[in-house]
Amino acid sequence: MGTSNSVKNFTEEELRHYRKLTVFTKNEILHVYEKFQSLGTKDEPLDKDSKISREVMYNLKELRVNPFRDRIVTVFSSRGDGSLTFEDFLDMMSVFSVKSPREVKAEYAFRIYDFDEDDYIGYEDIKELVNRQTGEETLTAMDLERLIDNIYDESDIDEDGTISYPEFENIVENCPELIHRFRFRL
Amino acid sequence: MVLTNSQMEYILHLFLEEVNTHPNRRKGAATSKVNAFIALLPSKQPIDRQMSRRSTTAKKRAIARNNKIHPSKKDPEMEELEEQGIDVSNLEDEEDVHRVMNAIKQLPCPLAAKRRFRAKLLQKEIKQSSGCCGGSNTNRQNWRKFKIWKKEMSYKLEPWGSWLKNVEGHQGTGVVSYFVFLRWLFFLNLVIFILMLLFVTIPYVAFSNNGYTYVVTGSGVSGMSVASEQTCSPLYQVNVSSDAKTLIQDFLQGSGWMEKTAMFYGFYDSQDLNSFVAGHYSLPLAYLLTSLVILLFSLITMARYTMQSFRENLEDQNEKHQYCNRVFGGWDFALSEEGTAVLKHRSLYKDLAGELAEQRHHEARKNMSSNDKCRLYTIRFFINFMVICILGGSGYLIYWVTDWVTSFLADPNYKTNNDAIVVLLVEFLPSLTITALNGIVPLIFGIVVKAENYTPEFTIKITLIRTVFLRLASLAVLIATIYRIVSCTDKETTCNVGQNACDSLRCWETYVGQNFFKLIVLDFLVKVGVTLGYELPRKILTTKCDAAICKKIGLAEFDIPKNVLDIVYTQTLCWLGFFYAPLIPALATISMFVLFYLKYLSAMYNTNPPEIPYKASKSNNFFMIVLMIAFFLCCLPVGYTMVKLTPSYGCGPFRIYSYMTVCVDATISNFPSWLQTIIGIFTSGSFIIILLVLLSLIIYYTSSKSGARAKMIVMLKEQMIMEGKDKQFLLNRIYELTGEKPGAKKKDNKRPPSNGPRNGPPPSAVKTVNEVHQNGNVSKDNDIEELWA
Numbered sequence: 001m002g003t004s005n006s007v008k009n010f011t012e013e014e015l016r017h018y019r020k021l022t023v024f025t026k027n028e029i030l031h032v033y034e035k036f037q038s039l040g041t042k043d044e045p046l047d048k049d050s051k052i053s054r055e056v057m058y059n060l061k062e063l064r065v066n067p068f069r070d071r072i073v074t075v076f077s078s079r080g081d082g083s084l085t086f087e088d089f090l091d092m093m094s095v096f097s098v099k100s101p102r103e104v105k106a107e108y109a110f111r112i113y114d115f116d117e118d119d120y121i122g123y124e125d126i127k128e129l130v131n132r133q134t135g136e137e138t139l140t141a142m143d144l145e146r147l148i149d150n151i152y153d154e155s156d157i158d159e160d161g162t163i164s165y166p167e168f169e170n171i172v173e174n175c176p177e178l179i180h181r182f183r184f185r186l
Numbered sequence: 187m188v189l190t191n192s193q194m195e196y197i198l199h200l201f202l203e204e205v206n207t208h209p210n211r212r213k214g215a216a217t218s219k220v221n222a223f224i225a226l227l228p229s230k231q232p233i234d235r236q237m238s239r240r241s242t243t244a245k246k247r248a249i250a251r252n253n254k255i256h257p258s259k260k261d262p263e264m265e266e267l268e269e270q271g272i273d274v275s276n277l278e279d280e281e282d283v284h285r286v287m288n289a290i291k292q293l294p295c296p297l298a299a300k301r302r303f304r305a306k307l308l309q310k311e312i313k314q315s316s317g318c319c320g321g322s323n324t325n326r327q328n329w330r331k332f333k334i335w336k337k338e339m340s341y342k343l344e345p346w347g348s349w350l351k352n353v354e355g356h357q358g359t360g361v362v363s364y365f366v367f368l369r370w371l372f373f374l375n376l377v378i379f380i381l382m383l384l385f386v387t388i389p390y391v392a393f394s395n396n397g398y399t400y401v402v403t404g405s406g407v408s409g410m411s412v413a414s415e416q417t418c419s420p421l422y423q424v425n426v427s428s429d430a431k432t433l434i435q436d437f438l439q440g441s442g443w444m445e446k447t448a449m450f451y452g453f454y455d456s457q458d459l460n461s462f463v464a465g466h467y468s469l470p471l472a473y474l475l476t477s478l479v480i481l482l483f484s485l486i487t488m489a490r491y492t493m494q495s496f497r498e499n500l501e502d503q504n505e506k507h508q509y510c511n512r513v514f515g516g517w518d519f520a521l522s523e524e525g526t527a528v529l530k531h532r533s534l535y536k537d538l539a540g541e542l543a544e545q546r547h548h549e550a551r552k553n554m555s556s557n558d559k560c561r562l563y564t565i566r567f568f569i570n571f572m573v574i575c576i577l578g579g580s581g582y583l584i585y586w587v588t589d590w591v592t593s594f595l596a597d598p599n600y601k602t603n604n605d606a607i608v609v610l611l612v613e614f615l616p617s618l619t620i621t622a623l624n625g626i627v628p629l630i631f632g633i634v635v636k637a638e639n640y641t642p643e644f645t646i647k648i649t650l651i652r653t654v655f656l657r658l659a660s661l662a663v664l665i666a667t668i669y670r671i672v673s674c675t676d677k678e679t680t681c682n683v684g685q686n687a688c689d690s691l692r693c694w695e696t697y698v699g700q701n702f703f704k705l706i707v708l709d710f711l712v713k714v715g716v717t718l719g720y721e722l723p724r725k726i727l728t729t730k731c732d733a734a735i736c737k738k739i740g741l742a743e744f745d746i747p748k749n750v751l752d753i754v755y756t757q758t759l760c761w762l763g764f765f766y767a768p769l770i771p772a773l774a775t776i777s778m779f780v781l782f783y784l785k786y787l788s789a790m791y792n793t794n795p796p797e798i799p800y801k802a803s804k805s806n807n808f809f810m811i812v813l814m815i816a817f818f819l820c821c822l823p824v825g826y827t828m829v830k831l832t833p834s835y836g837c838g839p840f841r842i843y844s845y846m847t848v849c850v851d852a853t854i855s856n857f858p859s860w861l862q863t864i865i866g867i868f869t870s871g872s873f874i875i876i877l878l879v880l881l882s883l884i885i886y887y888t889s890s891k892s893g894a895r896a897k898m899i900v901m902l903k904e905q906m907i908m909e910g911k912d913k914q915f916l917l918n919r920i921y922e923l924t925g926e927k928p929g930a931k932k933k934d935n936k937r938p939p940s941n942g943p944r945n946g947p948p949p950s951a952v953k954t955v956n957e958v959h960q961n962g963n964v965s966k967d968n969d970i971e972e973l974w975a
Contacts, residue, residue, distance in 0.1 A: 065527035107294035135531025158910020177515030
């Protein structure tokens with residue numbers, strides 16, 4: 001069914017290249033490609049050179065209900081405009097796969113959680129993070145402030161009021177749940 | 187160090203010169219010169235040049251040193267790779283290229299960039315490596331191809347992979363960790379079953395036997411008696427009736443026709459088998475060694491599993507990062523369904539709100555009056571005492587029931603005097619008692635723990651610990667009771683069978699095996715019953731009935747700790763029972779297989795994810811530790827049986843020996859004498875003592891090393907704090923000198939331009955100083971006071 005079509009699209013050479021550049025095996029890469037193609041429609045089928053816009057990307061099963069999906073698409077979009085080519089998509093699935101190393105996940109988690117893209121996770125970033133996760137109900141302002149203070153107490157080692165990447169790495173070391181939950185099963 | 191004003195002005199002059207000669211390349215930079223300077227700080231460089239933040243300074247220094255020694259023109263790509271900490275300066279042979287390729291794979295950058303690096307790397311001319319270890323180049327390539335093929339195969343063959351994905355999408359990673367654990371235990375049991383089958387059951391059934399040859403009796407070994415075997419074996423009779431009802435009953439109980447099958451110990455004989463390998467095969471030795479290998483294999487796989495997760499999870503540090511864990515590790519990226527996502531949001535909200543409320547409570551609790559504290563501690567003491575009483579009472583109940591049942595069944599007329607149903611009930615009474623206690627008492631624990639007023643996390647922990655204790659203690663009492671029955675001293679001399687006050691058991695090992703058999707069967711039936719009888723009705727109620735009360739009852743919750751404890755319990759039974767009933771692992775495997783599908787249905791359709799977010803890694807560690815404790819507790823009875831107890835004379839693979847380990851002596855006595863001396867040395871006391879001393883030295887060394895590392899961590903953290911304070915101090919001085927007030931600058935919120943990687947201005951340094959001041963950080967204010975003084 002899908003597999004034979006996708007094999008026609010890739011040469012052995014390309015598959016080997018992808019295998020060497022990501023954590024996937026050949027079969028997994030073909031599986032990812034099937035996923036990519038499933039986002040297209042009958043009138044506009046997708047192949048390895050097409051790119052998907054942000055809205056269509058949101059239909060992906062794993063991103064449908066994810067509160068951070070806009071950040072994920074922005075971070076992985078190599079052109080910066082929120083559209084993903086197949087390689088961006090492969091990148092994304094590779095980073096989120098179970099086999100990808102912790103350091104890579106920590107790096108991308110940092111970028112995703114850095115909402116204002118200033119290379120620090122600051123007060124506003126954490127506020128946005130918490131609000132997106134609690135969904136419809138939000139914590140009171142006082143609670144939120146105390147929560148962020150607690151977080152800074154625990155993690156802001158150089159006490160500059162933001163969480164820089166080394167401090168985030170320290171958090172990842174001590175909170176295995178972060179990496180544990182930061183994945184899509186293929 | 188305090189600089190004078192003129193010194194600071196000079197420094198600032200130099201800075202501003204620097205800024206003017208390297209005009210800021212980024213668009214939209216704030217106009218302030220100080221900001222421009224701050225933007226040049228190494229820690230503020232945009233991401234694509236900063237991927238090297240993972241590489242240590244030592245590495246970078248080493249590379250720079252190397253460059254000085256071998257200066258060479260470099261491509262920009264190679265330079266970029268070096269900045270990221272990958273040493274590309276001396277690429278000589280394929281091994282180096284392979285190493286660099288692997289490092290490129292791990293880089294956190296887009297595929298296009300990786301491809302660029304790779305292309306550049308492949309362009310270099312590399313000479314063929316001369317084989318040192320591992321033969322030629324082609325050998326190494328073949329090995330790599332094999333590893334890749336293995337990875338491809340294991341992906342295709344991952345059992346139940348798509349099922350796990352469905353559960354993960356519906357319920358989240360916490361519940362999936364239960365299924366992963368279940369699958370792991372299933373494979374462990376499968377391996378145990380295959381080992382037993384291969385080395386004990388199949389040889390005994392397939393090969394003809396040679397009788398009690400020198401292979402099993404050895405030469406000149408004491409503690410053997412073939413004669414008593416001759417008299418006692420025929421005396422061990424089992425009544426097999428052909429009544430259909432009795433057949434089914436026997437199947438469930440392990441008595442009657444089941445007792446004579448390969449399931450139980452009594453089926454096997456202590457004979458030498460005519461195997462095609464060497465004409466001889468000592469079954470007793472095979473039985474003993476296979477059991478030991480099974481225990482060892484279980485231990486090694488458990489240790490590996492635990493070590494893998496230990497590396498990710500150090501217990502005490504978790505306590506200090508609970509808020510970070512909740513906020514950064516809160517959302518489960520695997521969720522893909524609307525309904526559960528809403529539940530997850532709600533659960534996260536409740537968790538955070540609850541934790542913050544608990545913090546407020548905690549403050550209040552600290553200020554409790556001494557009267558209240560006294561009351562609280564009395565309540566806690568009283569409840570702990572009550573828990574111990576409950577445990578003691580349960581233990582006594584199990585003991586009493588087992589005793590009564592055994593004497594009831596030892597009466598030769600019990601079958602004729604009673605109905606079949608009554609007999610069935612009585613046979614299962616010990617197992618029923620244990621299972622009922624295991625179900626009811628944890629509920630009682632859950633209710634009384636509320637009065638103790640602990641923090642929610644501690645409440646869960648202590649209830650779990652009490653439940654584990656209950657389960658292990660009930661098993662321990664059962665074993666102790668059985669031991670008392672089996673080691674009763676009033677035995678008749680010919681066949682060592684109990685008489686008068688002691689219950690007469692011709693084959694006591696089979697009796698023990700039957701007890702565990704009944705436990706496993708009942709455990710399985712109860713699990714099926716609970717899934718179908720408790721969760722299914724609730725689901726039907728919720729979907730079919732529209733009344734408000736039905737909605738309030740709602741779906742059941744997938745209680746992960748209880749389910750995990752259930753399968754740990756099954757595994758404990760399997761380990762306890764496999765020595766007395768070699769095919770019990772088959773039962774455990776089948777039970778886990780069926781359980782997987784049953785729980786899958788339950789997770790997908792009948793239950794909701796747990797309200798309290800489940801910390802998978804921390805809890806997995808806890809359950810692994812419980813499994814290990816259970817394992818060591820299982821080794822005790824099995825080991826004691828092997829070494830100290832007299833095997834039955836009339837049945838089993840050790841019937842001619844006075845102790846089970848005598849078969850090892852018999853085999854050793856058949857070895858050539860030089861081998862015997864060597865074995866003698868290795869098992870002597872002095873050798874063991876030397877080994878123990880060596881092990882203690884190694885433990886001492888590693889523990890002192892880890893102590894030193896912990897001290898180093900504390901020191902480095904303090905250094906980091908000092909560095910941060912230094913930076914703040916210097917920034918404050920700069921602001922003070924330029925006359926710019928820190929609060930005057932607003933953050934530039936422009937989005938980065940779309941044609942390229944992020945290069946927007948990072949003026950967050952201004953913001954951080956703002957925040958530090960706003961948050962009322964007293965020490966910083968003091969610094970500023972000093973400046974003006």
